[in-house]
Amino acid sequence: MHLIAIGGSDAGISAALRARELDPDAEVTVVVADAYPNFSICGIPYLISGEVGHWRDLAHRSVADLEATGMRLRLDTRATAIDPTDHQVHLHGSDGRQETVGYDALVVGTGALPVVPPIAGLAGPEALGAADGVHLLHSMGDTFALATTLERQPARALIVGAGYVGLEMAEGLTVRGVRVTQVERLPEVLPTVDAELGALVRAELSDHGVEVVTATTVRSVDRAPAGAAGHLRVEASGPDGQRTTWDVDLVLVSVGVRPETGLLVVAGAATGPAGAVVVDETMRTGLPDVFAAGDCVVTHHQLLGPTYLPLGTTAHKQGRVAGENAVGGVARYAGSLGTQVVKAFDLVAGRTGLRDHEAAGAFRPATTASAPDDHKAYYPGAHPIATRLTGDLDTGRLLGAQLVGRLGTEIAKRVDVYAAAIHHHMSVAGIDDLDLSYTPPLGSPWDAVQIAAQAWVRDHQQRTREDLTPA
Numbered sequence: 216m217h218l219i220a221i222g223g224s225d226a227g228i229s230a231a232l233r234a235r236e237l238d239p240d241a242e243v244t245v246v247v248a249d250a251y252p253n254f255s256i257c258g259i260p261y262l263i264s265g266e267v268g269h270w271r272d273l274a275h276r277s278v279a280d281l282e283a284t285g286m287r288l289r290l291d292t293r294a295t296a297i298d299p300t301d302h303q304v305h306l307h308g309s310d311g312r313q314e315t316v317g318y319d320a321l322v323v324g325t326g327a328l329p330v331v332p333p334i335a336g337l338a339g340p341e342a343l344g345a346a347d348g349v350h351l352l353h354s355m356g357d358t359f360a361l362a363t364t365l366e367r368q369p370a371r372a373l374i375v376g377a378g379y380v381g382l383e384m385a386e387g388l389t390v391r392g393v394r395v396t397q398v399e400r401l402p403e404v405l406p407t408v409d410a411e412l413g414a415l416v417r418a419e420l421s422d423h424g425v426e427v428v429t430a431t432t433v434r435s436v437d438r439a440p441a442g443a444a445g446h447l448r449v450e451a452s453g454p455d456g457q458r459t460t461w462d463v464d465l466v467l468v469s470v471g472v473r474p475e476t477g478l479l480v481v482a483g484a485a486t487g488p489a490g491a492v493v494v495d496e497t498m499r500t501g502l503p504d505v506f507a508a509g510d511c512v513v514t515h516h517q518l519l520g521p522t523y524l525p526l527g528t529t530a531h532k533q534g535r536v537a538g539e540n541a542v543g544g545v546a547r548y549a550g551s552l553g554t555q556v557v558k559a560f561d562l563v564a565g566r567t568g569l570r571d572h573e574a575a576g577a578f579r580p581a582t583t584a585s586a587p588d589d590h591k592a593y594y595p596g597a598h599p600i601a602t603r604l605t606g607d608l609d610t611g612r613l614l615g616a617q618l619v620g621r622l623g624t625e626i627a628k629r630v631d632v633y634a635a636a637i638h639h640h641m642s643v644a645g646i647d648d649l650d651l652s653y654t655p656p657l658g659s660p661w662d663a664v665q666i667a668a669q670a671w672v673r674d675h676q677q678r679t680r681e682d683l684t685p686a
């Protein structure tokens with residue numbers, strides 16, 4: 216049995232590890248386009264900030280660790296074509312060597328590529344790039360290029376986009392001593408949460424010296440004229456068409472990713488939302504013995520069905536399922552709730568499940584805002600957690616949760632409680648029944664998670680005195 220995994224990040228390596236774990240006799244080859252298998256690209260912002268000391272520290276496992284599991288790594292090697300009929304993959308090494316290798320099962324984990332928005336100066340023969348201080352950020356190669364620009368000690372940077380990676384990079388560059396301007400096309404930063412919560416994140420960025428400009432679209436990046444404050448000139452237009460110009464030394468474009476599906480599409484795989492490759496819950500693509508996982512595939516959302524939700528957590532789980540099934544297992548991917556969390560300076564924002572407008576097609580959603588303290592107010596350091604819970608008015612089912620609070624208010628783990636509740640189809644009212652922990656420095660007899668649920672019930676399901684009195 217020969218399993219080939221294409222891609223050496225979360226999905227490809229998870230598949231290879233699981234296959235070797237379940238079937239020590241399986242021959243497993245991982246083909247990786249670069250020389251950095253199993254690196255945590257999620258950690259790049261903390262390498263840039265200097266909190267992670269060396270790029271090698273970002274490796275989940277070293278090459279030696281991976282090889283010790285029995286898998287074979289083909290680094291600096293790109294898969295250029297899949298022949299699903301003959302069960303073969305064509306490989307092209309960075310040294311120019313080409314070969315064709317047979318497989319019994321194939322897992323494709325080619326991930327995603329950063330979106331390049333339609334900004335003049337970013338495409339075409341005259342496009343500015345990393346050597347000019349204009350960057351995208353997804354791979355270790357991108358990271359090294361950015362690090363080279365940072366060695367030139369830029370004074371000012373402009374980040375296009377205020378999604379979670381843009382926010383993490385605003386913090387990372389600020390910590391590095393770079394003055395950051397962040398420009399977002401939408402009306403509020405972190406558009407994955409409701410604007411009321413995004414506003415809290417924006418205030419945190421501003422408090423740390425980031426110039427935040429929203430409802431503004433970057434139109435062009437060009438070389439600045441001699442004598443300007445920076446060597447790059449960025450032009451943008453605001454909501455009324457008014458133009459703004461910045462002269463900076465570094466531009467980072469961070470506006471999301473698109474699935475890298477070329478190999479599978481040419482081989483005949485079907486695509487779905489966002490152009491990602493369609494897979495079933497066993498991560499099969501429909502091509503014989505070809506599985507796929509991670510940022511290159513459609514995500515099954517537990518509440519919405521097929522969608523595109525590229526996240527590291529998802530890629531790990533899907534890769535593991537694909538690896539297990541590739542060696543004859545019967546694993547299935549249970550689906551995603553889009554649970555995610557981001558730290559922006561001393562604030563943390565998390566979400567899981569659906570927001571009101573996302574749920575509207577399939578449910579009758581209602582959202583309640585509340586701000587319970589993270590622990591008993593008499594114990595020093597208590598802070599409110601801005602919470603927005605969404606439930607279904609017809610069934611009372613919990614549909615989603617969004618939380619923003621200070622670092623230390625356990626946003627990540629509290630959002631995980633809601634994620635577990637949604638996964639198990641709990642009602643909002645049912646959150647009260649959970650036996651959650653309590654000690655005054657860390658919580659309350661009714662945890663913040665439950666107080667927010669009680670607020671939703673009060674707003675949408677409150678029973679009257681007549682309801683409580685037997686007729």
Ligand SMILES: Cc1cc2nc3c(=O)[nH]c(=O)nc-3n(C[C@H](O)[C@H](O)[C@H](O)COP(=O)(O)OP(=O)(O)OC[C@H]3O[C@@H](n4cnc5c(N)ncnc54)[C@H](O)[C@@H]3O)c2cc1C
Binds near residue numbers: 221248258478510
């Ligand atoms: C800065 C940053 C921060 C992030 N933070 C978080 C976070 O905090 N939490 C979270 O859940 N997610 C986070 N993510 C997203 C997460 O990193 C991705 O969802 C995850 O890496 C996807 O894994 P993947 O294996 O599907 O694809 P990728 O990580 O994109 O890897 C694709 C792999 O395929 C290889 N490859 C591609 N084409 C070929 C080819 N033809 N031949 C051979 N090899 C090929 C690439 O070299 C690479 O090894 C972050 C992403 C970034 C960029």
